[in-house]
Amino acid sequence: MATQKQYKAALVGYGGMGRWHKQGICKTDRVSIDGVYDINPERMDLAVQSGIHTAYPSYEALLADPTVDIVIVATPNNFHKPQVCQALEAGKAVICEKPVAMSSQELEEMMAVAEKTGSLFTIHQNRRADADFCAMKETVESGLLGKVFEIESRVTGSRGIPQGWRQYAIAGGGMMLDWGVHLIDQLLVLMSGHKVTSINCQMYHVAYEECDDGFRLNMNFDTGLMTTIEVGTSHYIQANRWYVCGDRGSLVIPDWSCNGRIVRAAEHQVTWEEEIIQTKAGPTKTMAPRAKDTIEEITLDPDKYFSDYDIFYRNIADVLDGNGELRVKPWEAMRSMKVMEAAFASDRSSQTILCDI
Numbered sequence: 001m002a003t004q005k006q007y008k009a010a011l012v013g014y015g016g017m018g019r020w021h022k023q024g025i026c027k028t029d030r031v032s033i034d035g036v037y038d039i040n041p042e043r044m045d046l047a048v049q050s051g052i053h054t055a056y057p058s059y060e061a062l063l064a065d066p067t068v069d070i071v072i073v074a075t076p077n078n079f080h081k082p083q084v085c086q087a088l089e090a091g092k093a094v095i096c097e098k099p100v101a102m103s104s105q106e107l108e109e110m111m112a113v114a115e116k117t118g119s120l121f122t123i124h125q126n127r128r129a130d131a132d133f134c135a136m137k138e139t140v141e142s143g144l145l146g147k148v149f150e151i152e153s154r155v156t157g158s159r160g161i162p163q164g165w166r167q168y169a170i171a172g173g174g175m176m177l178d179w180g181v182h183l184i185d186q187l188l189v190l191m192s193g194h195k196v197t198s199i200n201c202q203m204y205h206v207a208y209e210e211c212d213d214g215f216r217l218n219m220n221f222d223t224g225l226m227t228t229i230e231v232g233t234s235h236y237i238q239a240n241r242w243y244v245c246g247d248r249g250s251l252v253i254p255d256w257s258c259n260g261r262i263v264r265a266a267e268h269q270v271t272w273e274e275e276i277i278q279t280k281a282g283p284t285k286t287m288a289p290r291a292k293d294t295i296e297e298i299t300l301d302p303d304k305y306f307s308d309y310d311i312f313y314r315n316i317a318d319v320l321d322g323n324g325e326l327r328v329k330p331w332e333a334m335r336s337m338k339v340m341e342a343a344f345a346s347d348r349s350s351q352t353i354l355c356d357i
């Protein structure tokens with residue numbers, strides 16, 4: 001078999017995410033991350049210590065190197081648009097970190113440059129490969145839950161917004177742009193081919209005024225599916241990562257370890273039972289637990305699911321070879337940008353936004 005071409009990539013920005021691209025994500029021998037530019041010289045030193053050969057004196061020098069095939073933009077969000085456009089104009093394939101831009105207007109301009117230059121342009125929506133998301137998606141698509149009518153996706157902690165640029169609006173801070181963009185993307189992937197018809201959102205400002213330190217977003221689809229996405233940074237007890245309800249069963253995945261369980265109606269028994277249960281809150285028929293023989297419980301095998309993040313880089317090498325299509329397309333990122341803009345508009349106006357996204 002002929003040896004496959006190896007593509008050379010260079011990073012702009014060697015902070016938390018730049019480091020993770022080099023050390024954690026890019027595992028394939030089809031792409032090697034060999035160059036770096038960061039405005040902070042100490043970060044460049046760190047990059048070189050981690051095995052990156054070339055530290056460029058400027059971004060222009062990086063772009064002028066003809067051996068660089070791919071530029072990975074991993075700087076704070078407000079630098080994405082100019083740096084992506086510059087790299088595309090220089091004829092490089094470009095991977096941009098999420099959120100791809102500060103607004104849909106910016107992304108439109110970036111897409112126009114990509115179209116003009118014909119260069120590959122993609123966005124690092126790595127959470128499509130998260131094990132917990134894959135487990136949820138597989139369960140929904142298996143039909144085990146019947147017709148799914150509700151999905152709740154939550155990421156909560158109690159450590160506030162991380163220090164640095166994420167706390168400033170001018171840099172594209174706040175948790176909607178940080179985590180929201182991932183969780184919205186996941187549900188748009190799950191519901192591919194379907195439209196978002198309404199959006200209602202409240203931003204949290206528990207500890208920060210300038211940027212949202214969390215939010216609760218309700219996003220409904222044209223199938224009737226209702227979804228809730230919540231991100232919180234002042235939540236001392238973690239909420240379940242996923243809670244999904246269908247007309248035949250429910251799924252809960254408590255956290256990223258994928259120790260989930262499904263409880264569903266037994267094949268032979270789908271009728272409701274008329275039994276009154278006494279609780280501390282009085283008698284209840286509707287909310288009484290089901291009798292054991294009317295339900296079955298399935299435990300997810302956590303070892304079955306893993307996060308294959310390198311699939312992103314393998315896909316880029318294939319597309320550059322001329323095989324297959326991009327795993328993350330710019331128009332998909334545009335949908336997420338539009339959902340986030342509608343979410344901010346809903347928060348400002350305290351209104352539900354009807355849409356066709």
Ligand SMILES: NC(=O)c1ccc[n+]([C@@H]2O[C@H](COP(=O)([O-])OP(=O)(O)OC[C@H]3O[C@@H](n4cnc5c(N)ncnc54)[C@H](O)[C@@H]3O)[C@@H](O)[C@H]2O)c1
Nearest residue numbers: 013014015016017018038039040043074075077097098099
């Ligand atoms: N996909 C993911 O899961 C994920 C996770 C974390 C961060 N990110 C994204 O990655 C990007 C970077 O985030 P981070 O957490 O690494 O931030 P960070 O603050 O840790 O690192 C940013 C780096 O960029 C450098 N920098 C700043 N301005 C620059 C410029 N103009 N030119 C060159 N270098 C510059 C800084 O010196 C720093 O080293 C953001 O867009 C963020 O949203 C994505």
